[in-house]
Amino acid sequence: MSETTPDTVPDRAPTPPTRASAPDPRVPPARTHGERLRGPRPYLWLAGSVLMLVLPFYLDRFWLQAGLFAMAAAIGAIGINLLTGATGQLSMGHGFFLAVGAYGYCVLAGEPSSENGHRLTGLGLPTWLAAVLAVALAGLAGGIFSPIAARLRGAYLGIATLALIFIGQHVLFNAGPLTGGFNGRAVPPLSVFGLTFDDSELVVAAVPFGSSEKLWYVALAALVVSGVFARGVLRGRPGRALNAIRDHRIAAGVMGVPVARYRAGVFVLSSMYAGLAGVLLALVFQRTVPEYFGMALSLEYLAMIVIGGLGTVAGAVVGAAFVSLLPQVLTHYSESLPLVSAPGTGGIAPGEASRYLYGAAVVAVVLFMPGGLTRLKKSGEKK
Known part of the structure; x- marks a missing residue:
């Protein structure tokens, strides 16, 4: 019988690495806080934030209003x-919910008048409370329509929301006690903590x-x-979950995503965003006019997200800036x-020219850059 010594023990085969220990080459390693600060992005964000804060001290009223339109958009x-x-x-009915927010604010904050x-x-009501309730009112309008939105998709939903524009235009032009009819109604200035956002001069x-x-x-x-x-x-x-429903x-339903509930919920949320935009537009315009909240406005918002980039916050902001600032x-x-x-001088009016340009931009983006203008930044970072 032979003796077994430590020197004669057979070598073990190396243990294969577990799934958790093997790094996935497709997933980039997490960056530390210091590595994030080394890149230019945080400093660009800081410079942009400071610039946005100091612009009112240097821009004239025309460009300030253009910037306000862009932010509301x-x-x-x-x-x-x-x-x-x-x-x-x-x-295609986004303009309807903007109108609900704008006119809702006017009715809630305004005083009875002729x-x-x-x-x-x-x-x-206090104007700050009226603004909050107007946004909630737009969400309520979206909630009333959400059962339909939860069951329709594609062109059918687009046609159904298009009906909201026709209904809204009829109400805005004919419900005189609420909307003021064709000429609209004045917008009460916002007042928060005793500060009134009107033309009364404040020196800073x-x-x-x-x-x-x-x-x-x-x-x-x-x-x-x-x-x-x-x-x-x-x-x-x-x-x-929303992306799974889209794709x-x-x-998505098989995986347990409540499709109808998510569709209804995102429709309400989108309506509230539109209501907030409507309140801001009313405060900037200082007068609501029914003609503004028509089909053209809804198409402009679709152009914004196509040009900027679908499914991203940055794409919405970039597209809104492009479409709203171009006419200005x-x-x-x-x-x-x-x-x-x-207008009337023989050339193309600025409004018409801007529609031609961002119409051409939509075609160019769809054909050559489906990800929108924000895709340019991502492709530049990859290179």
């Missing part, structure tokens, strides 16, 4: 991007602050909160641009 575009970009539900031959209804650092300067910070805060919340939704479990509705830029520089001139 960005909030509404984020809402429709949650619905159409992330969930795949086509909506204007343009109409005896206007008003509840006289030797710069006179009127309504545009004051509203700038309200709109900026609303945009930041709306963007952060939507980003959290898209990056969390609800966002994964394959039946498979063409109007401001119409005398220096070829073929563009004031």
Whole structure:
């Protein structure tokens, strides 16, 4: 019988690495806090934030109002991007919910008065409370329509939401006591903590602050909160469920995703975003006009998310800035641009020229850059 010594013990085969210990080459390693700060992105965000905060001290009223329109449009575009970009539900009635927010604020915050031959209804609530309730009212309108939105998809849902525009236009033009009819109604200025956001002059650092300067910070805060919340939704479990519904509705239902409930919920959320955008637009315009909340407005919002990028907050903001600022830029520089001139002077009106341009941009994006303008940044980072 032979002795077994440590030297004669047979070598063991090496233990294969477990699945947990083997790094997946497809997943980039997590970056530390210091590595994140080494890149240019945090500093670009910081510079952009500081720039947005100081712009009211340097821009004139025209550009401030253009920026306010862009921020309000960005909030509404984020809402429709949650619905159409992330969930795949086509909506052509976004302008209806903007009108609910705008006119809801006017009715809730306004005082009973006579204007343009109409005896206007008003509840006289505090304006900050009226703004919150107007957003909730837009969400309620979306909730009433959500059972239909939960059961329809594609072109059928688009046609159903298009009916909201026709219904809304009829109500806006004919419900005189609520809307003021064809000429609309004045918008009560917002007042928060004793500060009224009207044209009463407030001097800050030797710069006179009127309504545009004051509203700038309200709109900026609303945009930041709306963007952060939507980003959290898209990056969390609800966002994964919405993307699963968009990519394959039946498979999402098999995996346990309550498809109808998510579709109804995102429709309500999108309507609330539109209501908030409507309140901001009313405060900037200082007068609501039914004609503004027509089919063209809803198509513009669809153009925003297609041009900027479907399913992302950044895409909604970029597309909204492009579509809303383009008419303002063409109007401001119409005398220096070829073929563009004031209406009635023989050239193309700035509004028409802007529609031609972002219509062409939609075609170019669909054909050559399906991810939208935000895809340019991602492709540049990969290179």
